[in-house]
Amino acid sequence: MNIMLNLRAVxxxxxxxxxxxxxxxxxxxxxxVLPMLSIxxxxxFYRSLxxxxxxxxxxxxxxxxxxxxxxxxxxxxxxxxxxxxxxxxQLYLAAPxxxxxxxxxxxxxxxxxxxxxxxxxIFIGVFVFxxxxxxxxxxxxxxxxxxxxxxxxxxxxxxxxxYLLWGREAWNMNALFQEPIYFITGQNFPVxxxxxxxxxxxxxxxxxxxxxxMRQLLFPEAAGWGFxxxxxxxxxxxxSAVIMLVMARQLLAFMERKGRETGKLTMRWQ
Amino acid sequence: MPGVYSIxxxxxxxxxxxxxxxxxxxxxxxxxVRQGELFGLxxxxxxxxxTLIKIFTTLLLPTSGYAKVAGHDxxxxxxxxxxxxxxxxxxxxxGYGLLTVRENLWMFSQFYGIPGKVAKERIDxxxxxxxxxxxxxxxxxxxxxxxxxxVNIIRAFMTGPKxxxxxxxxxxxxxxxxxLIRRYVKEWLEQDGERTVLLTTHYMMEADELCDRIxxxxxGEIVALGTPRELKKRIQDETAIGMEISPEIDLGxxxxxxxxxxxxxxxxxxxxxxxxxxxxxxxxxxxxSGVTARGGRIISFYKDEPTLExxxxxxxxxxxx
Numbered sequence: 001m002n003i004m005l006n007l008r009a010v011x012x013x014x015x016x017x018x019x020x021x022x023x024x025x026x027x028x029x030x031x032x033v034l035p036m037l038s039i040x041x042x043x044x045f046y047r048s049l050x051x052x053x054x055x056x057x058x059x060x061x062x063x064x065x066x067x068x069x070x071x072x073x074x075x076x077x078x079x080x081x082x083x084x085x086x087x088x089x090q091l092y093l094a095a096p097x098x099x100x101x102x103x104x105x106x107x108x109x110x111x112x113x114x115x116x117x118x119x120x121x122i123f124i125g126v127f128v129f130x131x132x133x134x135x136x137x138x139x140x141x142x143x144x145x146x147x148x149x150x151x152x153x154x155x156x157x158x159x160x161x162x163y164l165l166w167g168r169e170a171w172n173m174n175a176l177f178q179e180p181i182y183f184i185t186g187q188n189f190p191v192x193x194x195x196x197x198x199x200x201x202x203x204x205x206x207x208x209x210x211x212x213x214m215r216q217l218l219f220p221e222a223a224g225w226g227f228x229x230x231x232x233x234x235x236x237x238x239x240s241a242v243i244m245l246v247m248a249r250q251l252l253a254f255m256e257r258k259g260r261e262t263g264k265l266t267m268r269w270q
Numbered sequence: 271m272p273g274v275y276s277i278x279x280x281x282x283x284x285x286x287x288x289x290x291x292x293x294x295x296x297x298x299x300x301x302x303v304r305q306g307e308l309f310g311l312x313x314x315x316x317x318x319x320x321t322l323i324k325i326f327t328t329l330l331l332p333t334s335g336y337a338k339v340a341g342h343d344x345x346x347x348x349x350x351x352x353x354x355x356x357x358x359x360x361x362x363x364x365g366y367g368l369l370t371v372r373e374n375l376w377m378f379s380q381f382y383g384i385p386g387k388v389a390k391e392r393i394d395x396x397x398x399x400x401x402x403x404x405x406x407x408x409x410x411x412x413x414x415x416x417x418x419x420x421v422n423i424i425r426a427f428m429t430g431p432k433x434x435x436x437x438x439x440x441x442x443x444x445x446x447x448x449x450l451i452r453r454y455v456k457e458w459l460e461q462d463g464e465r466t467v468l469l470t471t472h473y474m475m476e477a478d479e480l481c482d483r484i485x486x487x488x489x490g491e492i493v494a495l496g497t498p499r500e501l502k503k504r505i506q507d508e509t510a511i512g513m514e515i516s517p518e519i520d521l522g523x524x525x526x527x528x529x530x531x532x533x534x535x536x537x538x539x540x541x542x543x544x545x546x547x548x549x550x551x552x553x554x555x556x557x558x559s560g561v562t563a564r565g566g567r568i569i570s571f572y573k574d575e576p577t578l579e580x581x582x583x584x585x586x587x588x589x590x591x
Binding site: 002004005008009011012013015016019020023024086087088090091092093094095096097102259260261262263265266 | 327352353357373380381382
């Protein structure tokens, strides 16, 4: 494998997303201000109930991590479908680099762009809603955050090939993976409230355990609302990330082979 | 690579399944393109040109037979083929609209592992050559079709390919851009004897002007192959006439007219511009009287030198448009 070629390809594909985050500030309205309205609604809801202050923090953190989930759905899973429509996909497939480099570039660029948005949400949470975090285990927190992103974007890479194979029906999958996932992963409340069976089932989505573990570490006063021990959640997330990435690679190879056999990936009339 | 064709296919067949039906897009295609050649594939829409290009560019597998690029099998040796080829398609909208021309080109250069400095030099040089220096820092989504196609040409040629596949590269472009692209392709080929271009087009003039050899493809089959001169020689004994008719009339009756080998017709400025290929002069009077009998007024009439379009009409019984 030509490492330099693939590293350059990763950098090349990440570039448009990095530029997109910096060049066109209109995203501030759509991706920070508007989502903050729903976050604000939950915060005022908890305030009206005199719920512990940590619950308001849960909502802000849920909003931050959901930003990444949205990027996984719309910027990763659906992306190859878009690339096919614009004609980029056939150029990627005919180029000499590993196609995993393209997915990795999309993921890294997406993480960069989304982090800019996520940080904006944290700032609003801290300065407007006066949310305070306690960083008691910084290394564990960073490790859980990174592995959660790895597993989530690994899932997005996997979906990218699947969505392409499913064609237009894939759009319905995005709807399925959006609102219901907000609910079962506990975007605005601790997932433990759903009971162990649902919480366990929801753990298939890396967002669930990542969010739960980070909430326990950032709001230790409310650690009793945690579903599993953060160390155990980190372990599960590590296994999940490896599985997602391996499956993403396998599905990508399958998608490319199938595309060459049927012509459906490059012949638009097909 | 002495003795090895740059592009080669033998008994190449490709079928597609569409709505329960099997469509045979390519039928037993045999093709051999030599190093240094600018080879043209001429045929109407749906003839199989794009399918053939997709197979040679490793995007599609043959159903049967084989295809080779630089001696490598397209089905099994993609890793050897992909670094040395590139492609441009007519009407292509590749890249990302929010990036500038220069940024888009840099991005694509990275997929071929070109070091940043080298990429920059090549991009600047080709931007200059394609006369879009003034557009280099404009976002690509603001470009016209012609300007965009110049960028696509740079994208394909900056990676230093040995073999370039051009699928209708001048489709829908203005005269100046088409001429610029044709001139560049020709010069690029002449700079290095190891380079090869496979061009598909349905513009007769383009094929005639550019190509060393041409294969005429119709309904997935190669129906003729040779230099433009050899192909035109095939109809030197036949008669080709051109005429402008007003008002437009249906020329379907020509199919059954004795001595008529084929015709093509297109609407131009409210008139019908037609070319008819006949076995000899004896059918001319029947054609002319047939037109007037059906209410057509012949505005102009001329006997013409055979063109590639006449070759195509003779071989397939229809025009390219």
